[in-house]
Amino acid sequence: MEPRVRPFENPTPSRLQRLWLSETIRLREEHAGPLEDSEANRRAQAQGGALSERIQTRAWLLGERDGQVQALQHWLQGARLAGLFLLLLAILSGSGLAVAALGDGLRSVNVFWALGSLLGVHLLLLLGWTLSLLLSRDSAGALGLVWLWLSAKLARDAQAAQLAPSLLLMLQRQRISRWGLGVLVHGFWLLTLLTALLTLLALLATRRYGFVWESTLLGGDSFIALTHALGSLPALLGFSLPDAELIRASGDSVLASEQARLSWAGWLVGVLVVYGLLPRAGLLLLCLWRWQRGQAALTLDLSLPGYSLLRERLQPSSERLGICDAAPAQLHQAHAGSSVVDSQGAVLVAVELDPQRSWPPPLPNGISDAGVIDSREQRKQLLDQLSRFPPARLLIACDPRRSPDRGSLALLGELARSAAATRICLLPPPPGETLDSARLDDWYRALEQLELQHSNSLPLSWLEHGHD
CATH class of the missing domain: 3.40.50 (Rossmann fold)
Known part of the structure; x- marks a missing residue:
């Protein structure tokens, strides 16, 4: 029986994964002391390249040996499961928003209560995200933190607990964590609002709703001004805008005319699209663009002490004989394998x-x-x-x-x-x-x-x- 080959858990790791694992190994060595790395250093030197490439090669080899690569794969699997959970939550939330806004069709729909149900939470959280973007240096956001927490829990790997902090630390150092998690946040809300829109259209197409506005303190002129202010932008895109007489009449009772129903329904859908879907779609594209740019420029900070100590080991100015480092507290268990790259003789x-x-x-x-x-x-x-x-x-x-x-x-x-x-x-x-x-x-x-x-x-x- 020939020795069993032990292939990489991930034969072609992405650049972000290599940088991420390098940061994880650096933090691990800072807290637990230097690892036994003679073989990893030798193979990294043999592969050549700049110091950053050698550090990444060393970190990946140590991660394969000590289980960090497998933990990384488990964390990514947990992240996918957490993303699937958020996907289902967004679909259910969007459907719930539309149903709560329109009701069962047996009672009239208060247009501004419906609008508040559809866009209230979205606008409040969007305002909070914008303020955190302006006032905070870098913020993961509540939804981002929930996703990170779920990813670690679903990974079910003790070593995976070190991965999320090292990833956040590396991304925050380059100030791109807000953009990466922004893609998650705005993608979640875009899917939620898109589901709400589709559910809203399905309900409007299969049920007959009557629309009114009600107020004890405000008069008809105030509602006319507010309705026109909110509906002016959607009207530029072709959505209907109720006229002043229709708005004033809707304050007294539900109008039985088909034109009134269509006008209010088109106004409600237009406001949802313009103030809900379009801002989230624009911010999603912005975050995705900034994330891709930041990820392409992401590098290791070689001035950190953990990386500075590796410079002489991975790019030695002269070869030294004898013992260079003290023995680690715990040695790794030896294992065999094989190399099949250009082997002969x-x-x-x-x-x-x-x-x-x-x-x-x-x-x-x-x-x-x-x-x-x-x-x-x-x-x-x-x-x-x-x-x-x-x-x-x-x-x-x-x-x-x-x-x-x-x-x-x-x-x-x-x-x-x-x-x-x-x-x-x-x-x-x-x-x-x-x-x-x-x-x-x-x-x-x-x-x-x-x-x-x-x-x-x-x-x-x-x-x-x-x-x-």
């Missing part, structure tokens, strides 16, 4: 063999001998070479008389991720010696956890031809 390498053992064995033509890895420098040199020229087949020889500690297993996993296919050979003991069965069982269990195929003899035929 076969390589044999040994890990920490007894110097008295005869090595290497006679090898067929076409197989490269990478020697024995005993030191940190040799390990780094080989990994750099395999990163540039990944082999199609890699055979790693290990001495089962040594214990399979965390460092050696991490090395095996890292080597396996540099080749298309990897096998482990647990070498037989020298003549006159026997292997410790308990220690050999430890090796078997560890290699099974790494999902690496292993044997007790050198599979040179597989190494040469790709099959046994």
Whole structure:
């Protein structure tokens, strides 16, 4: 059985997702301390590019290893579910507004109460959004915060809790969070008002409504002026505008004429379109335009301390030997994988063999001998070479008389991720010696956890031809 390939959760992450995950890793390291990142740094250096690209590559590799990439996918799934919930809420709210405005048709409709039911909450929240835009540096808005909260709850991933704060922090730093969440807010209200309009038209088409206005304090002239003021803009778009006599007569009783009903219905629909749908549609387009512009200009702030510390590690001015960083409080669990990008050839390498053992064995033509890895420098040199020229087949020889500690297993996993296919050979003991069965069982269990195929003899035929 060949080692199972562990592909990316998202093979082609978007630019925003890479920047987002970089910010999440930065905040995580600020709160919990530096992560063990030697392999991620090496692969980011091998890929090349500007410092920002290397930081993003490092963050994505660490996210894949530690589960942040999977948490990101869970958060996005939760965000879609939260968006679907808001979509259904908008449809139900719009239908409810229209039904509340017109009623069941058994009683006359007070045109200004109906207008208040349709546009009152919308206009109040629109005024609040405009004031927050003018007075606040950046605001997520109540609906935006509800969406973020629902997204985190529906993600059902403990690590996803770090994603929403890092996203907001990154977007607020560039002052584009208001535009991104503005798309959500105005899209919600546009759908709500559009549903209200369609429901209103359906009710007007299937029921007969009578329209009146009622007031104890205000006279007919005040209602005539108010009706004409509100209906002047819709009238420019072709919607009907009741004349003064019709408005004055509607204050006394419900007019039975068909023309009066059509005139009031057209006025109500026109006011809803002009003061409801059109402002929300315009603001939605504005927010979408500003969001796309801001997203295209979004970059990492390399002056932040968390990114400044990575400059020497990802773009070193000189190579250093020895220990550079203190050991982390908790090491990640090693895992294997494979690389299938431009891999060719076969390589044999040994890990920490007894110097008295005869090595290497006679090898067929076409197989490269990478020697024995005993030191940190040799390990780094080989990994750099395999990163540039990944082999199609890699055979790693290990001495089962040594214990399979965390460092050696991490090395095996890292080597396996540099080749298309990897096998482990647990070498037989020298003549006159026997292997410790308990220690050999430890090796078997560890290699099974790494999902690496292993044997007790050198599979040179597989190494040469790709099959046994």
